[in-house]
Amino acid sequence: MTHPYPHASPVSAPDSIEHPNVSLIRDGYIAFSKGDMELIRGLLHDGVVHRVPGRGPLCGDYTTAEEVLGFYVRLFELSGGTFRSEPYAVMADDRYGVALVNTYAERPGRVLAGRAVDVFRIEDGRIAEIRTQAEDQYADDEFWS
Numbered sequence: 001m002t003h004p005y006p007h008a009s010p011v012s013a014p015d016s017i018e019h020p021n022v023s024l025i026r027d028g029y030i031a032f033s034k035g036d037m038e039l040i041r042g043l044l045h046d047g048v049v050h051r052v053p054g055r056g057p058l059c060g061d062y063t064t065a066e067e068v069l070g071f072y073v074r075l076f077e078l079s080g081g082t083f084r085s086e087p088y089a090v091m092a093d094d095r096y097g098v099a100l101v102n103t104y105a106e107r108p109g110r111v112l113a114g115r116a117v118d119v120f121r122i123e124d125g126r127i128a129e130i131r132t133q134a135e136d137q138y139a140d141d142e143f144w145s
Contacts, residue, residue: 019092019093019094020125021092021093021094021097021120021122022090022091022092022097024043024092024097024122024125024126024127025087025090025092025097025099025120025127026087026090027039027043028040028043028127029085029086029087029099029101031043032072032085033084033085033086035076037069037072037073040069040072041065041069043126043127044065044068044126044127045123045124045126045127045128046065047128048063048064048065048068048126048127048128048129048130049061049062049063049068049128049129049130050062050067050068050071050129050130050131050132051129051130051131051132052071052132053131053132053133053137054134054137054140054141055141056140056141056142056143056144056145057144057145058071058074058075058078058144059141068130075105078105078107078144079105079106079107080106080107082104082105082106083103083104083105084102084103084104084105085101085102085103085116085118086101086102086103086104087099087100087101087118088100088101088102092120092122094122095121095122095123096119096120096121096122097119097120097122098117098118098119098120099117099118099120100115100116100117101115101116101117101118102114102115103115103116103134105143107143110143112139112140112143114134114135114136114139114140115134115135116132116133116134116135116140117132117133117135118130118131118132118133119131119133
């Protein structure tokens, strides 16, 4: 039997080297999981923007590194430190990156367990823009309200 896709190449070879922007994005999630805001600050471009769509109280555009970090601190505060954003797939090239993430948080009487996509624009080796899109925006908005 012949392979159904004879010209298809493997997604990645076992000995392939990870693109540096994949490492950049992964480093950001590791720092986030530890609450290491100084490391995150170092990964962010001076003109960073984090766009969070929706109608909840945390939605909007965070347009400076201080605002972005403040948004992250607020996620931890509102969830009593339970908020997690854990990537299960990260892809990147020289200008853009994408992370598919599992999200989890708890608030009194509520649990958020979902998935999201974070899209990154990278400039000069730093994160210049993040766009977060929840799989279920209504559930996210309700949870944080």
